[in-house]
């Protein structure tokens with residue numbers, strides 16, 4: 102089977118990273134087209150890849166006959182139009198979050214995909230492909246620790262772009278824990294509250310940093326997340342799961358550290374050391390997860406014509422659910438109140 106010819110739209114940090122990984126580490130795929138709102142940047146990247154062209158208009162890039170599949174790493178506000186174009190041309194697409202910038206348009210995309218009768222849209226929630234999150238998911242799904250009840254999460258960035266405002270802490274950062282919660286617990290989030298502690302003196306003026314998010318799931322599980330995006334020190338994403346008979350933590354840069362009874366073994370099963378180097382940014386912390394995500398997506402695209410399913414991972418519905426929780430999160434941030442998440446029933450959309 103010949104390579105899947107991919108167009109990468111948006112070659113900023115994330116898109117350029119994906120170009121590099123497809124060219125150098127992904128089997129069965131090549132980059133045939135790149136596009137960016139800065140045409141010279143796209144030209145420059147295309148010039149370094151044999152057989153690759155820069156196309157100035159993103160919709161032309163999607164429609165191009167030498168494009169089999171699309172990676173969207175463009176700014177969120179452009180996604181809706183680009184996703185609908187991918188659906189119109191029947192092209193599988195891996196869309197970096199957000200699916201779209203609000204729940205209503207995300208729902209339109211879910212409906213449009215359902216009408217095609219195929220699964221064409223994957224959303225780039227890469228944590229689902231991280232080995233530590235996979236281990237945590239396996240624990241949640243196993244009977245060993247009993248029912249999972251609580252997640253305590255930490256999400257700390259050394260810095261964020263100057264354009265980051267308080268709502269982006271919710272929409273751009275917390276959105277990952279929103280997806281992780283749905284992934285681990287397999288249920289929807291029904292309510293959210295955001296607490297605003299004393300603001301860091303080094304945060305840019307007007308930025309509420311840190312923030313504490315409290316999520317409640319449909320069955321009443323509790324998730325709390327400390328978000329702190331201007332720490333100036335390394336990248337920390339920690340997740341501690343508390344279950345009826347034990348707990349487990351990931352994100353210490355030492356692998357999974359857990360304490361639950363291992364048959365015939367030491368109750369403290371997690372070998373490992375505390376300390377050592379911490380990854381500087383999400384590119385390093387989740388680098389391997391991005392590789393696995395893109396490889397599995399390409400593999401699904403290669404078999405999609407037979408199955409109608411071009412996705413292996415979170416899909417359009419997951420993007421919509423995240424958008425709905427984030428909309429409630431922004432309202433919670435503004436009002437200080439606990440806000441219920443408004444979502445349609447999945448079963449109300451045939452094929453979603």
Ligand code: ISE
Nearest residue numbers: 258261273274275277330383
């Ligand atoms: C960024 O956009 C990401 O997606 C990172 O994973 C996240 O940690 C960061 O907070 C976001 O700004």
